[in-house]
Amino acid sequence: MFGVSVLAEIAAIILLWRLEPVYDTLLYVLFNLATAGAGAVIAWRRPGNPIGWLFLGFGLLNTLASDLSHGWGLRAAAEGWPGGPVGEGIAAVSWLPSGYGWTLTFLLFPTGRLPGRRWRAVPWLGAAGLVVSMSAWTLSPERGRDFVSGRNPIAVAGLPTGLLLAIGMPLFLGALLAAVVSLAIRFRRSEGLERQQLKWFVLAAVVAAVALPTSFALWYVSPAAGVIAAVALTGLPLAAVAAILRYRLYDVDLVISRTVGYAGLTVLLVASYAIVTVALGAFLGRGSGWTVAVATLVCAVLFRPLRARIQGAVDRRFNRSRYDALHRMGAFLDDVRAGRRLPEDVEVLLREILADPTLELLVFLPETHRYADLTGVSRDGLTGDGRQRIAIERGDQQIGVVLCDATSPLGPELVRRVLEHGGLAVEIARLRAELNLQLTEVKASRARIVAAANAERRRMERDLHDGAQQRLVSIGLALRHAQHQLGSPGGAVTAGAGPGGADIAAVRATLDGAVAEAAVAIGELRELARGLPPAQLDAGLGPACAELARRAPLPVSVRMPDRRFDSGVEAAVYFICCEGLTNAVKHASATRVDLIAAHRREHLVVRVVDDGVGGAAPRNGTGLTGLADRVAALGGSFRVQSRPGAGTTLVAELPCGS
Template identity: 50%
Template sequence: MCAFADGRRICANAAIHLVPALIPVAVLPVIAGPRRGREYSRMERQQTHTVAIAVLVVTVVLELAAVGLSWWLEPLWDTLLYAVYTIAISGVGVLIAGREPRNLVAWMFIAIGLWNAVAADVSQGWALRATAEGWPAADAAQLLALLSWLPQSIPSVAIFLTFPDGRLTHRRWRVAVWAAVIGAIVGTIGFTLSPDVGEEFAGGVNPLAAESLPTELMTICGLALSGAAMLAGTIALGLRLRRSTGIQRQQLKWFAFAVFWAATVPPLVAAVWYELPWLRPLTAFALIGVPIGAAIAILRYRLYDIDFIISRTLSYALLTGLLGALWAGTALLLGQLVGRGAPLAVAGATAAAALAFRPLRDRLQDAIDRRFRRARFSALQRIATFEGDLRAGLVPPEALEEILQDALQDQTLRLRFTQRDGGDDVDAYGQIQPEHPGARNLFPIHRGGEQVGFVSREPADSDAVLEPVLASAGLAIEITRLRLELRHQLEEVTASRARIVAAADQERRHIERDLHDGAQQRFIAIGLALRHAQHELGSGRMEYASRTLDRAVTEIGVAIDELRELARGLRPACLDEGLGVALRELAERAPVEVEVDVQANRFPPDVETAAYFVVCEGLTNAVKYASASKIRLEVRARDDRLVVAVQDDGIGGAAITARGGLLGLSDRVAAHGGAFTVDSTAGAGTRLVAEFPCAF
């Protein structure tokens, strides 16, 4: 017994009268309903946050005092972890109040933290230190610490009823708050005046025991009311979770997950409290998880996929239990056959558990995902069915966008593919699509470290499901992409062939016109002149006939020159001796210095002809347009390709354009299945490279 009985009774009376009065004040807004109206001004928000921070500072100071009082008088984990729990729950309340000052959940957390610091930790620390050092009021402090847990049910019930927005879903739930308040008052009074708690005091007797009052009945009634209120709060939380959607559903899942462990771990640890004392800290860790879960739910609810965490937790917990049971059963069975404790029995049981791990895990995960990650499971099943039909040739891969919309239940989703040449984005059918609106969320699709497309959609809560769905649809995405590239290449080949045909027709008409207007007219004139010379010779006018024949010979020379000019677009005879000889002759006729570096290999005739005309065009462009003073021609055999390059030191800036001559060269090379590139920087010259596939 404490020597200072009056001080003890004063503290005890404070516990009886003030404890039940303090916490109801904190939950009066819940009973009265949340205040609605105008939003807080910036100054009001700052003032409210300042009050919350001040309470947090007081809580921290009290906890530091409690740690100092309890140091080495109880297990260190008990001293430190429960201090962390109190500071964490108060700190979470401050964080929530800073963002949502009207959210009653924040103030419930702050109230719990402050009450726990004063009534539980500081009181218990004082009781321990006062008992050890002979300080006064040890019994009263111990009594206050013992009864501190029951009033905490009031804000706890309020949190369960109003999480996450601080509002009741229905006015009828106020009954649960009143039940918690009445239960805390009756139970606290009954527990405080009960003679049965005397063993908790240093003297072994409760100094406030009232034998005439039905304290045991009062305690039972108080506990029953508090328990009923907690049950009602749990039911309200479950109903809100079941009816919620979107963001609020994710928030409630986070909080329910944390509460589940806080409600499950302490009873399990209590069952083995004396047998396995090293498990006791798990109780504190489980309680700390509640404010952490609430903070994530309200402040950072999209930080992690809560469905994934729940699914993995349950699957591995069940997997551990089943594998343990399998190991024990196998070891027992083998022990009966080969003898108990035999190494063979242990090894056989371990092997059985190892073999069963993968299939058992897959089956468990599939079953749990079906229940707890229904949206993800259904979406993946839809994609798996589509890919099965795709392999069987029952559906086209271009239907992927519609399948993704159906799997994710999002008709705003759009699937787009990027083109390698930097062109506009296209859909699965190759149709160019307008640019995406800025308000849409974009999710890039990568294959082999390269972005091949993206998914755009309106902001949605199922974004966490999209990533595994896209990963599962990898085969369909790849097939669609390859078909788009093939379609694009076929379109390019078709367009190239059309341009080649058009160019050939144009060239034929040009030759036909030149022959008609030039050589043909000259040959007609020559024929008439020869006929005229024949008449002159017959009449004996030899001088006139000689002049007529001279004019005919001159016209024949001009006609030959015109025909030679027309023949320049045809395969030159010098190619019969090889590409190197033809290019050297071409270089000799050039008006600038031309360096020729050609391998002696012979190539297929059609390839040599195409390479020759590429060099001719490149050489003409360098002299005519690039103002080059030096040109280099290179011909190399590289693997199974003929590589031809024309490089000059001209003005540069050349590019393939829709009406430029380089487009014709590109088409000529593409017609042979080759590749044509232009590297031309302004002021640094131009390098044309044509690669032709060929077999040597």
């Protein structure tokens, strides 16, 4: 049907070319194609909605009965072709079926169903008025002005066409008026999504309601009447498509308020210009250039304050949700500045403004590149819950995101406007959330450090008590026994056995046992000292890491600076290399490891890179978590880059001075 409409319009343009003003031809072609095209889109996307098929049917009817028939009639009259008066007659009466199409559209929009049972009679009354009016209009001798010849060739003399029009037109126009009333009633009773849809169509219908009577009154007076009607009617199918298919894409409340606001501003400025011109013209003369200049200056001065006042008044009446939202956000900012409310309350305010108790405001933390709620708790998995995601940005900087109900009648533009208006509160809340997260991490890190220190102290105490201490006690007892074997203090020692003496062999055995126990105690003390900084660090990071590489069961490359650093920094680097190398051997199935350190801008940057299976992540109680705590205690940062199948890289930045 749309394809037939396009072909018919092309033929109509060819027939009408140079027989009437080009703008008149093209405007009505645009209107008919917009109607048929809108119907095609709606019928394709919403085949169960009769609005699309109405637009398709009446768009095709207008194309054939209005444009193509009109073109044939004018071209036949100019070229002497047959059937010219028939085409002119069809074109002259085609506006009546088109008007009935809008009656049905107003009654059925947007759901495709009548507002109620009592409206069932309206389409039938309109159809009856249509038939009677078309008959009278077609057969009336007064319609000669619609023909090139100035005479209606099918007029019936003596037919009471005036009486028929007096009967048919009230029924036809009454049905159209009743359909407009039904649309107004439906709009008044609507809410939620249906109200958003109706706002688009009602806006276009109000424009048409003003333009079409004006066009009808000027139809035989000015050529502008046809232009006014075509432009006003073209807006109706376009608004219908936006209302049915894209009602969430644009902020219709903003369109309405801006339209009414600028219309009122234009009227006031024109009135001001006229008053100033008349007043000054009485003193300076109508042709004075000073009159025009002063009037223009007055309008320029009044523009900004008038626009602000008119827009505020219009928003309070036509865009109440936007006005209330911005007004409440402004009051909230005043409370934040005065210390009466916390910046984190902006999330509660947004929930109240949007009437969405599930709304969440998450802020972006640039240091960790993660999102967190306003308490500083990190959040992952922001998609997949069915809610719409509205990004908050300031310039190129990402501030946060709002997760809200996707079915909310308030569009994302209103949310962005409110967030832009309250950007100060959001930014302060983001900074406070980042600070809370850092404080939480510091507390957790300190708790882990204290717990690890206590556990290590208890382990060393237990090992000393159960191991080295018992060995030393045993050595003391053995030495005491040897003393008794040698006799009383000061006694002489003689070879062999004898009174007051001792068996030299037994004494030697006792001393040998004491020496063995001492060797075991020394070994145990070495085991206890294994967690302390290694002796290799006495020579620097390079030799210590080279020793690690020599003991490793896989190829390890070492690149370390030659200079020395603080002992705490060197110990941290050594343990990072130890942990990374251990993980690469035990868990990552790596074939190669690189130990790299470089001095950059008062920081020592350490990287441990392996080509293993990846997928490593710090977890509570793991060696990576301990490394993060150790680095944080020195004021540095620690990151783990480990995608599955892409190896693992440990990166630590430690402050080390110049």
